[in-house]
Amino acid sequence: MNSVEITNELKELLKGENILEQLSVPQLTEKATSRGEAILTVDGAVRAVTGKYTGRSPKDKYMVEEDSSKDKIDWGKVNRPISSDIFDSLYTKVINYLKEKEELFVFKGFAGADPSSRLAIRVVNEYAWHNLFAHQLFIRPTEEELETHEADFTIVSAPTFKADPAVDGTDSETFIIVSLEKRIILIGGTEYAGEMKKSIFSIMNYLLPQQGILSMHCSANVGEAGDVALFFGLSGTGKTTLSADADRKLIGDDEHGWSDNGVFNIEGGCYAKTINLSKEKEPEIYNAISFGTVLENVVVDEETRIPNYDDVSLTENTRVAYPIQNIENIVDPSVAGHPKTIIFLTADAFGVLPPISKLSKEQAMYHFLSGFTSKLAGTERGVTSPEPVFSTCFGSPFLPLPATVYAEMLGNKIDEHEVNVFLVNTGWTGGEYGVGNRMKLSYTRTMVRAAIDGKLNNVFTEKDAIFGLEMPVAIEGVPTEVLNPRNAWEDKEAYDQKASALAGMFRENFKKFGVVSEDIVKNGGPIA
Structure with a gap:
């Protein structure tokens, strides 16, 4: 035909x-x-259930x-x-x-x-x-x-x-x-x-x-001075949460293009997770749910029609879809200039990556290609301890072209527009999942704001001995003991073993890319 x-x-x-x-x-x-x-909720949202396919x-x-x-x-x-x-x-x-x-x-x-x-x-x-x-x-x-x-x-x-x-x-x-x-x-x-x-x-x-336009699985926002920031990260790393900033306008929360004109949103709405959603934790998303929004697989009380966002009996992948105009602090239309800052978000459940580190261009391309985060115990049947997840370019399920096409375009954009790139660990500190603690959101917000405001561009740093990452020695508002992950571990030997093991996982994953610039392989990844 x-x-x-x-x-x-x-x-x-x-x-x-x-x-x-x-x-x-x-x-x-x-x-x-x-x-x-579907049924209507108390807020006038449409709630539908998708049967056995909840993702x-x-x-x-x-x-x-x-x-x-x-x-x-x-x-x-x-x-x-x-x-x-x-x-x-x-x-x-x-x-x-x-x-x-x-x-x-x-x-x-x-x-x-x-x-x-x-x-x-x-x-x-x-x-x-x-x-x-x-x-x-x-x-x-x-x-x-x-x-x-x-x-x-x-x-x-x-x-x-x-x-x-x-x-x-x-x-x-x-x-x-x-x-x-x-x-x-x-x-x-x-x-x-x-x-x-x-x-x-x-x-x-x-x-x-x-x-000639780089397509990206990321969120984006812009400050009053026109300074654009991009947030890359897989599910659970805080991409939507961290890009929703009262002091900055949202361009979009998930999909963007980067052309010679600047950044633009691919979508006209948001498709956010609602698991454990509350007005206190994520007011922008919570307040966006109104008449005409679509709730997917959210449990709703049959009589009151009040959603229960903590109930995962249908799935943990509960979702809401709403037009971006339901968010108050947005850019409309969803276009802006060239990024000044890129944030790669990872939720490292091994607890060994720094809470923030500034990346060289080679490191940026290496970590972009790697797209690392962690799958936690209990999220899937058979997962009993943290497992590494490597999703190329932070969006491998949606990339029809070879990964190196997107990575090379990103590298060129970083050079052309002198973009500062940071790796931010929103995961664990002081030990792996089950031993350490999740990095405080308030600390992460402070670090991200410092990065976007340019406060980390010329500060004293120390190099991580295993991953080669440049870690700021001090950031106002963040305890110094958390900035170097090894210092946050009580058992230093256990840290070294876990960090070396994760470094090996990075190297093994990177083998799948075949022909990649020797400069990226040599200067972008772990050094020990």
């Missing part, structure tokens, strides 16, 4: 009498509740192997190839399946706040609450923009359509398939809304670098 045939099938579907296009938030809320897809299904994600892109894709566990024949067959089945539905919901919008590089997207949903999610997460068009909107990519989402692996050539009933050539993202067998968000991010990670 060629692109013309694909387009014609889609056009026929979109002409159907069951199509409801560009419904408002109140309309989608009414549809979601009246159709039994992404990385083993069910595929990219169609096509002549126009197959030599560019970094094929492997993340980017799994699938044939055009399998895609075409499933596509036709899904289209015919959706034609029979009483109602279908279509959203038109954009990915990318910079008009010069934004992607026009269309989302076709079987569920009203999924369409509300798309409305809140992507960039909403003006009436004028809607009149001339022509989709560059279309998501077709049919969560109740389940594939038959024996017939359809998939690994399970679930599939997320991207055809770059036909500009279609086909999703079936999963109700988890995050698949739509991350599929578009993967597309942007393919397209933007080919336009």
Whole structure:
């Protein structure tokens, strides 16, 4: 099936009498509740439950192997190839399946706040609450923009359509398939809304670098002087929390591009974790939950409709989706200048990395490629002690191109704009998880603010003997004994052993990158 045939099938579907296009938030809320897809909470948020799929299904994600892109894709566990024949067959089945539905919901919008590089997207949903999610997460068009909107990519989402692996050539009933050539993202067998968000991010990670724009899995904010800061970090490292600063305006909390013009948000909303959410700890997120926001897998009291953010009986991966305008202190539109500071966040459960260290360019590229954090005991079945997690460029599940493409672009940007890069450990101090303590958030905030304000650019430092990291000797407002992690351990020998073990894990992980600049390997990683 060629692109013309694909387009014609889609056009026929979109002409159907069951199509409801560009419904408002109140309309989608009414549809979601009246159709039994979701309930309303006391705050007016829509709460949906996604069944057995409460997170992404990385083993069910595929990219169609096509002549126009197959030599560019970094094929492997993340980017799994699938044939055009399998895609075409499933596509036709899904289209015919959706034609029979009483109602279908279509959203038109954009990915990318910079008009010069934004992607026009269309989302076709079987569920009203999924369409509300798309409305809140992507960039909403003006009436004028809607009149001339022509989709560059279309998501077709049919969560109740389940594939038959024996017939359809998939690994399970679930599939997320991207055809770059036909500009279609086909999703079936999963109700988890995050698949739509991350599929578009993967597309942007393919397209933007080919336009000379670095795509990044990070949050970003900007001060009154126009000084932009980027925060990279995997789940649980504090990326969203630390980028929400009352003294700085939020550009975005998760996905950004860095062009010759500066930084721009890829999204129009936020998709934040709500586990243990409270007004005291994270007031910005808590206060953003209002009418029209989408709560995913949050337990809600049947009578009072009050959410219980501490209840993990459905999943620990509870989420909320809301438009970025629900945050008071933002940049609108979500664009700003070039970064002055980059923060790499890691939650080191081994307790051996410094709470903050200034990185050379080579170290920055090494730690960017490594993307290290820790998986804690008890978070997954079978995990009994801290385990290292290395997610390339802090976002490996969403990178279609080889990792070195993104790393080299980052290195060039650091050079061109003289960016200061810091590694910040929000994890454990004084011992590993179970022995030491989690670094106090107040200390981390003080250190991060000092870094962003330029107070750490010319200070006395000492070099960590194992990782070669330059650690500030003193930071106002932070106890000096925590700045050097070895000093915080009572058992120094135990520290040395644990630090050496983690250094070995870094080296072993880095072998997978093959051809990397000798300068990065020699001067970026552990030194002992």
